[in-house]
Amino acid sequence: MAAHRRVITGFSNPTVKALRSLREKKHRKREGKFLAEGLRLLTDARECGHVPETLVLADRRDPHPLLAALEDAVEDSGGEVIETSPVILSKITGKDNPQAVAGVFAEFDTSLGKLDRSSADIWLVAQALRDPGNLGTMLRTGDAIGAGGLILIDDCADPFSVEAVRASMGAVFTQRVALAEWGEFETWLRTGAEENRGQLVAASLRDARPYRGAPYSAPCFVMVGNESRGLPEEYEMACDLRVTMPMKGRADSLNAAVAAAVLGYEVLASMEN
Amino acid sequence: MAAHRRVITGFSNPTVKALRSLREKKHRKREGKFLAEGLRLLTDARECGHVPETLVLADRRDPHPLLAALEDAVEDSGGEVIETSPVILSKITGKDNPQAVAGVFAEFDTSLGKLDRSSADIWLVAQALRDPGNLGTMLRTGDAIGAGGLILIDDCADPFSVEAVRASMGAVFTQRVALAEWGEFETWLRTGAEENRGQLVAASLRDARPYRGAPYSAPCFVMVGNESRGLPEEYEMACDLRVTMPMKGRADSLNAAVAAAVLGYEVLASMEN
Numbered sequence: 001m002a003a004h005r006r007v008i009t010g011f012s013n014p015t016v017k018a019l020r021s022l023r024e025k026k027h028r029k030r031e032g033k034f035l036a037e038g039l040r041l042l043t044d045a046r047e048c049g050h051v052p053e054t055l056v057l058a059d060r061r062d063p064h065p066l067l068a069a070l071e072d073a074v075e076d077s078g079g080e081v082i083e084t085s086p087v088i089l090s091k092i093t094g095k096d097n098p099q100a101v102a103g104v105f106a107e108f109d110t111s112l113g114k115l116d117r118s119s120a121d122i123w124l125v126a127q128a129l130r131d132p133g134n135l136g137t138m139l140r141t142g143d144a145i146g147a148g149g150l151i152l153i154d155d156c157a158d159p160f161s162v163e164a165v166r167a168s169m170g171a172v173f174t175q176r177v178a179l180a181e182w183g184e185f186e187t188w189l190r191t192g193a194e195e196n197r198g199q200l201v202a203a204s205l206r207d208a209r210p211y212r213g214a215p216y217s218a219p220c221f222v223m224v225g226n227e228s229r230g231l232p233e234e235y236e237m238a239c240d241l242r243v244t245m246p247m248k249g250r251a252d253s254l255n256a257a258v259a260a261a262v263l264g265y266e267v268l269a270s271m272e273n
Numbered sequence: 274m275a276a277h278r279r280v281i282t283g284f285s286n287p288t289v290k291a292l293r294s295l296r297e298k299k300h301r302k303r304e305g306k307f308l309a310e311g312l313r314l315l316t317d318a319r320e321c322g323h324v325p326e327t328l329v330l331a332d333r334r335d336p337h338p339l340l341a342a343l344e345d346a347v348e349d350s351g352g353e354v355i356e357t358s359p360v361i362l363s364k365i366t367g368k369d370n371p372q373a374v375a376g377v378f379a380e381f382d383t384s385l386g387k388l389d390r391s392s393a394d395i396w397l398v399a400q401a402l403r404d405p406g407n408l409g410t411m412l413r414t415g416d417a418i419g420a421g422g423l424i425l426i427d428d429c430a431d432p433f434s435v436e437a438v439r440a441s442m443g444a445v446f447t448q449r450v451a452l453a454e455w456g457e458f459e460t461w462l463r464t465g466a467e468e469n470r471g472q473l474v475a476a477s478l479r480d481a482r483p484y485r486g487a488p489y490s491a492p493c494f495v496m497v498g499n500e501s502r503g504l505p506e507e508y509e510m511a512c513d514l515r516v517t518m519p520m521k522g523r524a525d526s527l528n529a530a531v532a533a534a535v536l537g538y539e540v541l542a543s544m545e546n
Contacts, residue, residue, distance in 0.1 A: 044523065047523075048523070133406060137528045137531060140524060140527065140528055140531075141527060141528070141531055142522075143521075143522030143523060143524050144518070144519070144520050144521060144522055144524055144527055145519065145521060146519075146521030146522060167528070169524055169526075170523065170524065171522065171523075171524060174522055174523050212542055245417070245538065246417070246418070246419075246538075246541060246545075247417050248416075248417060248418060248419030248541075249415075249416030249417055249419060249444065249447055249448075250317065250320075250321070250416060250443065250444075250447050251413060251416050251417055251442055251443065251444060253442075254413065254414060254417055254534070255410045255413055255414070255440070255530070255534075257528070257530075257531060258410060258413075258414055258530060258531060258534040261527070261528075261531040261534060261535055262534055262535055262538045265518065265519075265535045268519060268521075269485055272519075
């Protein structure tokens with residue numbers, strides 16, 4: 001396809017404003033696009049088959065083979081390459097010392113119905129998770145444990161925010177993400193052939209058994225709750241299995257992303273035995 | 274002791290400036306003090322025997338038994354209670370919607386020589402950890418697994434920053450924290466009676482064995498490295514045990530606080546068997 005290449009020199013250029021606005025959720029939702037920054041992240045994306053629609057580069061940059069590969073991929077797919085000054089690039093990325101590249105991607109389809117639960121033995125589920133860093137960390141952990149993806153229940157942080165994308169370390173491009181209300185999720189989970197119904201597991205203090213050696217079964221959905229309030233009691237009681245992790249100190253809970261990881265690795269180990 | 278109680282009404286009051294400045298590391302180090310915010314955190318501190326030198330409250334506040342208990346504890350210990358407007362309180366805490374209480378504490382002794390390694394079977398160690406949220410999360414995890422404390426090697430984020438204190442969810446008051454250069458730490462670790470020498474363990478890709486069922490022994494020091502670069506090879510090679518966690522996806526590492534938690538819980542389980 002034809003190469004689209006542009007040089008932008010002015011701060012007030014509407015493209016600069018449009019790119020910058022993608023740091024805000026309302027603009028991401030209106031445009032259906034999100035930003036990812038940094039050569040490593042964009043290379044991960046490319047290697048997973050995700051090429052940005054728009055690639056923004058600093059005009060004074062050192063040559064780099066991975067950067068050249070990105071430019072080629074964007075041009076091959078009919079996307080646009082924009083060159084601009086380092087100062088304008090930092091305006092777009094909102095960072096003082098930006099990595100010298102940013103990409104704009106179309107947001108992925110996040111409908112629950114599109115998930116094929118038989119494609120993985122483990123799935124992560126977060127309810128009302130508010131911290132984009134925790135959300136990105138859960139995606140990263142999901143990638144590591146071979147999870148199929150992350151299901152976000154009720155009102156969660158935006159998985160396409162710059163912070164979540166960054167904390168995911170590229171896993172936003174390898175993990176599926178779905179958004180759903182609790183009722184929708186519960187119906188979806190309990191529908192389908194008997195042998196393929198999901199097992200819903202949560203860390204809990206209510207009527208729970210030790211997390212080590214608990215009877216996990218695939219597809220296993222590991223659920224954690226909001227950072228401050230934890231899971232609603234109703235959601236915990238709807239779980240097929242409630243497990244408890246040792247709490248030796250004063251605290252009665254772990255960081256949400258940490259709880260998901262400790263539990264997720266235990267589920268993985270049980271399935272590999 | 275006598276109660277010290279003051280009302281502050283002006284933004285330019287030097288006490289307001291001094292309190293606010295504790296959000297910056299250089300002022301914390303100069304004063305040897307740090308800020309903790311929120312009724313829950315301050316109550317955790319009080320219940321662990323840590324009473325703030327200064328307690329700052331909003332002048333228009335709802336009565337609360339835990340708040341009253343805090344005020345009593347501060348007055349009993351000869352500290353100062355300051356009342357101010359919600360607007361000034363947000364200036365101090367830097368938050369739009371501050372929880373209506375903040376406390377100033379003297380920083381704890383962070384010298385490595387003060388740690389009694391026989392007081393716990395597990396210790397967490399972080400090298401060049403840059404993110405205060407990760408640091409606080411490690412403290413929180415340490416509390417949960419019954420660790421003795423967190424040892425910070427080389428140039429780490431400040432454990433007394435408002436962000437780290439908040440992410441620790443009070444564990445900064447239950448876990449010991451020590452700061453040391455690598456050489457100092459290594460010497461300290463290898464000194465002492467044979468049966469009490471520390472076992473240094475790190476997640477690694479170099480000559481490592483599976484983390485499940487590895488021969489952990491107390492006192493076990495679980496070490497993680499910098500968020501971007503991981504551990505220097507020299508530090509990894511100095512470990513008594515290098516272990517590897519499954520990485521099923523594209524990524525070759527976990528978030529540092531997540532890695533410490535997955536490994537820490539495994540060490541705990543091995544010691545309880």
